[in-house]
Amino acid sequence: MKKFIITLSSLFMLAACGNSQPVNIPVKEQTKPSPNEAVAYFAEGCFWHSEIVFQSLVGVRDAVSGYAGGDDKHPDYEKVCTGSTGHAEAVQVFYDPSKISYSTLVAAFFASMDPTELNRQGPDEGTQYRSIAFYRNNEEKKTIDEEIAKLTASKKYSGKIVTQVMPFNTFYPAEPYHQEYIKNHPGNPYVEHVSIPDWLRFKQANKATFNFKS
Template sequence: MRSIIVAAALTLVLGACSAQNPDVKIPRATSTKPVPGEQVATFSEGCFWHAEIIFQSLAGVRDAVSGYSGGTTANPTYEGVETGLTGHAETVNVYYDPAKISYETLVKAFFASQDPTEVNRQGNDVGTQYRSIAFYRNDQEKATIMAEIKRLTDAHTYKAPIATQVVPFKKFWEAEDYHQEYIYHHPDNPYVETVSIPDYLEFRKAFPGPYKAL
């Protein structure tokens, strides 16, 4: 994220952001308390601020929590992860009600909200910490992920091969408090205005949902 904040700030100075959508409603967690019967899905798709609002916009998702997965260092910090030396990727744990939204729908949203052909980056966010990863907790989840990759590949959705890593879930480390619900609390951040919110609005145009009423 840091890689384009300076450039985004210059864009703001030039007035290019004056046409941003001031009335866009940013989805938040509906509750911070676990719900009986809920399940957890874990995804990495670049900046976790972006991933939070993508999944929290979907009906049936209680919360998407930002954190770190896929690395080898215990108790990672944002500063450490951003060096690329811990092996972690910015990740979200998605807490959802399977009676209201399926794991398959979450996987489809995951692929629809990024460019899964990019390697160790998403847009101008560059580094292994921004790589695309779908974590699975059981064979059925793995099969669902692989089926979606096959569907997208067979449909020639992308010009390049899908580079998303499909790996077993091991450990999720929750990110620092200031990263949680970041876009909601910092709508005027240059990165949020020029990257996060436009990407979210594009996702809503392309993906059928289901969405929460905001």
């Protein structure tokens, strides 16, 4: 479960991070896959957040919430939340390489979360919220390793990058109610005070780096 508890002392602080104005949440495009469409897989904490991060990038058609990185062949949300399946909340990203490169997706992945947090991301704790960059071939692994090396050399973070780099195995789509969750549940306290503010900060900090959809 999302471990987000609002105490009386923090309620007013969180309210300041809420959204007083309507926000245009990016959703999957209803267009058909392009002939050269590619797929990438990432885990970076709550998959609700990951969905809108990738779907906000030009060239990404859809980001599907799901589970990856574990051994259980029949994962579901309740089991994954226990941490017993080995899975992490992940997204399956469908993109057009002629419009956005894999290296750009990797850069956006690292820029949209804290890669130094071990088995957690923000208020969410547990191995199911660990960050993982999945690769499907040696070229993708090289791209991920190079991004980690670049970030390490830049000394952007005081701590060590602990994001796992793992070969992709199997992706299991999450339950239907998790798909486009933020768009469909903008009033959810977690969405309003965590997911949307995190995404808006990501966009603001990287508006000169990535090509965002309007």
